Amino acid sequence: MKPVVSIIMGSTSDLPVMEKAAKLLDEMQVPFEMNALSAHRTPAEVEKFAKEAAGRGIKVIIAAAGMAAALPGVIAANTTLPVIGVPVKGSVLDGVDALYSIIQMPPGIPVATVAINGAMNAAILAVQMLALSDTALAQKFADYKESLKNKIVKANEELKEVKFAYKTN
Numbered sequence: 029m030k031p032v033v034s035i036i037m038g039s040t041s042d043l044p045v046m047e048k049a050a051k052l053l054d055e056m057q058v059p060f061e062m063n064a065l066s067a068h069r070t071p072a073e074v075e076k077f078a079k080e081a082a083g084r085g086i087k088v089i090i091a092a093a094g095m096a097a098a099l100p101g102v103i104a105a106n107t108t109l110p111v112i113g114v115p116v117k118g119s120v121l122d123g124v125d126a127l128y129s130i131i132q133m134p135p136g137i138p139v140a141t142v143a144i145n146g147a148m149n150a151a152i153l154a155v156q157m158l159a160l161s162d163t164a165l166a167q168k169f170a171d172y173k174e175s176l177k178n179k180i181v182k183a184n185e186e187l188k189e190v191k192f193a194y195k196t197n
């Protein structure tokens with residue numbers, strides 16, 4: 029299956045964070061690809077990647093980077109596809125540097141920024157975008173949300189039992 033989501037990260041050192049996005053897309057059976065390219069270290073390759081992504085059938089790009097995170101913005105500058113940015117925690121500034129770099133885009137070139145290390149939410153947003161024109165995926169996502177709800181309802185019931193046991197001891 030041809031990938032429709034492209035996960036790109038500034039370094040393979042970001043992979044432990046971005047694996048959460050991959051896992052969610054896998055669960056939703058959304059075909060995706062992963063690349064590690066850097067706007068700082070491999071600027072020509074990043075430009076080529078961004079310019080060719082739409083033509084290859086990619087619909088959404090999830091771009092992650094830590095430190096002085098130029099990557100998501102540079103990709104957004106070179107494509108008309110929606111770009112979701114994931115600031116990665118890794119430096120002495122704990123990811124706030126990456127958050128500020130990614131979120132403060134000039135008007136006209138947005139990057140839809142999630143929380144620091146928010147890879148899973150980035151994947152969920154990508155799924156929601158794709159589900160606008162894919163009813164089967166929309167249903168799968170609705171089922172996923174329902175399962176989240178059920179998990180909380182069950183946890184709440186278990187919490188009540190814990191409280192009951194505490195009271196009677």
Ligand SMILES: Nc1c(C(=O)O)ncn1[C@@H]1O[C@H](COP(=O)(O)O)[C@@H](O)[C@H]1O
Nearest residue numbers: 038039041066067068093094097098099
């Ligand atoms: N922010 C960027 C960019 C970029 O924006 O182009 N390229 C690499 N990086 C980030 O540098 C951190 C350290 O990278 P290394 O572990 O490879 O030294 C990573 O979090 C990466 O995303």
